[in-house]
Amino acid sequence: MYREHVTSAAARRRNPVDKFEDRRRELADAALLTLADLGYARTSLRTIADNTAFSHGLLHYYFADKVELITYCVRRYKAACVQRYEGNLAEAETPERFAIACGEGLAATLADAPLMHRLWYDLRSQSMFEEAFRADVAEIDESLEAMIWRMVTGYATLTDAKPTCTSAESYAMFDGLFQQALLRHLTGSAEALDDLRRSTRELLPRLVD
Amino acid sequence: MYREHVTSAAARRRNPVDKFEDRRRELADAALLTLADLGYARTSLRTIADNTAFSHGLLHYYFADKVELITYCVRRYKAACVQRYEGNLAEAETPERFAIACGEGLAATLADAPLMHRLWYDLRSQSMFEEAFRADVAEIDESLEAMIWRMVTGYATLTDAKPTCTSAESYAMFDGLFQQALLRHLTGSAEALDDLRRSTRELLPRLVD
DNA sequence: TCGATTATTGGACACTTGTCAAGATTTTCC
């Protein structure tokens, strides 16, 4: 018999090692690669399957429909993303070194996986149209905002000062800088990364007092 | 006889009043409305045609293919967009009033046509994947950056100071704030507009010295 | 080992997509 209709809720584990959940992850990771390559608008279930060792029919065995697959991908993206970011809050003694480390960290994540970040901005745009993506995207946005806020408050502590703007504002500005750097980096600008480093270094002091 | 194959170059005018170019504009404007409503990924030529008084075949009489239609739309968006923005550089005597006017201007454009701005961010994301859109999108980006730069330099003049960051950096930060405000505005946040006004007011002093 | 469960395939479906062209309609101009 078929496993009864697969839904998000049907992700209950049955065994110590859950092969079902493993394959879901495997498929979602392949889907993420395809999405990062082509963008949401140009990615179909069949092209996703082509980038795996399996056939297109299998996707509907592990995911109820396309929306569930994509949202699962988004959540999976977050897992990888946050993990990557977390390693970035370097410990430094002086504010200057801390600011430099922050700039270096942002530039490093950008250089490390530019296509994934491109996908992120694509999916965030899609979430403005597709209600189904909104909750997951918002959750990722929150975790990114929290990470930026740790940067700002960390810098403030080192300078014995207090942030002069909200968490949301800090995130918006850094996100703007990051997004612009990504765009320029993808179009071949050699200075994009250095500019991101520098502007990060210069923005931090402006946000505390 | 058919007008020989329509290309971008075939926009030569034949009459004092060029009905051909007029109809192109009319179709593109209808397409813009549909795009703003559904987003790029969900908009087809047939749904665009459904929002006009004409049939889907006509689109290929006025545009060579889908890409030419969309890029024409993007250029047309720019015309409307820049025009709307231009009215925003209010004249004010004191720096404080100038900053308030800037915040008010940004909030007004956002509130005036949120769906168009949503489309803008969608298309800008698409341009990261679709080479064909890149040039037009970049041109719009430049004109937006120039507008923000006029804001910043205008404020600097009033305070007898000089900008402490580049034009690109200013644009990136304001764009980040604007984009976040748009997202929150679209998801029903009542404070989004006021927050944009306030953060604009507070960011300007930080960018000059 | 064998029967039942799980996993996977590949083809079919109904529908949508961009594109094209032949024919009908309207406009233009002498």
Place this chain on the structure above:
DNA sequence: GGAAAATCTTGACAAGTGTCCAATAATCGA
């Protein structure tokens, strides 16, 4: 008014879409 040119409709095409399902293969517990 009528020929020529411009405009618009209609229907078709091949290819692609998400979804579903019967048939097959692999796995596992007894």
